[in-house]
Amino acid sequence: MSQTQSELKLLTFDEFIEWYPENSEVRYELHDGVIVEMPKPKGEHSDLAGFLIEELLITIREMGKRGIWTIPKESIIKPYRDKSGYEPDIIVLNQETIDTETRWKKESVIHNASSVKLIVEVVSTNWQDDYYDKLRDYEAMGIPEYWIVDYAALGGRVFIGSPKVPTIFVCELIDGEYQMTPFRGTNLIVSPTFSQFNLTAQQIFDSVM
Numbered sequence: 580m581s582q583t584q585s586e587l588k589l590l591t592f593d594e595f596i597e598w599y600p601e602n603s604e605v606r607y608e609l610h611d612g613v614i615v616e617m618p619k620p621k622g623e624h625s626d627l628a629g630f631l632i633e634e635l636l637i638t639i640r641e642m643g644k645r646g647i648w649t650i651p652k653e654s655i656i657k658p659y660r661d662k663s664g665y666e667p668d669i670i671v672l673n674q675e676t677i678d679t680e681t682r683w684k685k686e687s688v689i690h691n692a693s694s695v696k697l698i699v700e701v702v703s704t705n706w707q708d709d710y711y712d713k714l715r716d717y718e719a720m721g722i723p724e725y726w727i728v729d730y731a732a733l734g735g736r737v738f739i740g741s742p743k744v745p746t747i748f749v750c751e752l753i754d755g756e757y758q759m760t761p762f763r764g765t766n767l768i769v770s771p772t773f774s775q776f777n778l779t780a781q782q783i784f785d786s787v788m
Contacts, residue, residue, distance in 0.1 A: 589611070592609060608663075609662065609665075626786055626787050627701055627728065649672050650671055654666065656689050658716035665713055668699055669697070670695060673693070692720045697772055699728060702727060709729075710727060710734055713725075717750075718756065723752050729748070730784050747763075747768060749762065763780050764779070764781050765781055
C-alpha cells in the first residue's frame with residue numbers, strides 16, 4: 580500500500596470524493612485523512628472475490644431476494660469518522676432502503692447501515708486495515724455482518740493462530756459489537772444473513788488453487 584499525497588493537509592471525506600478521479604482504473608481509499616492507492620489485486624484475490632460474488636448471488640436468488648439484495652460493481656463506504664472512506668471488495672446492498680442514501684446515485688456513497696446486508700473484505704498484504712480499522716468502523720456504523728476472508732493466512736497470529744491457518748471470520752453485530760466466529764478447513768460457513776449459503780471454508784479457499 581503506497582501513500583499518494585502529502586501529509587501536509589489531511590482531507591475530509593467530502594474532499595476525498597471531490598478529488599477522486601472519474602473513471603479511474605486505480606482504487607483509492609481515505610485512511611485517517613490520507614489518500615491511499617490500493618494494491619492492484621493479484622489473480623488469486625480476484626478469483627476468490629469473483630467466486631464469492633457468484634455464490635452469494637446464487638444464494639440471494641435461492642432466498643427469493645433477487646433484485647432486492649444486489650452487489651454493485653463499486654461503492655464507497657463513509658464511516659462516522661469524517662477522514663476515512665473505504666471501497667469494499669464485496670458489498671451486498673438492500674434496494675428496499677437504498678432511497679435513504681442521498682449520495683448513492685451520483686457518487687456511489689453509502690453511509691447508512693440499513694442499506695447494507697453484508698460487507699466482505701478479502702485480505703491482502705495490508706491486513707491490518709481489515710482486522711482493525713475497517714472492523715472498528717463497520718462495527719461503529721452498525722453494519723450487521725462483515726466477513727474477513729484471509730485465504731493466504733496473512734493476518735496476525737492473535738487472530739488466525741500459530742502456525743497461521745487460512746481463516747474466514749464471520750463478524751455478526753450483537754448488541755453493538757462484532758462477535759467474530761472463525762471458520763477453517765471443512766467448517767461450513769454459518770451466516771446469520773445468508774442462511775442458505777452452503778460452502779465450507781476450504782471450498783472457498785479451493786477457488787484459488
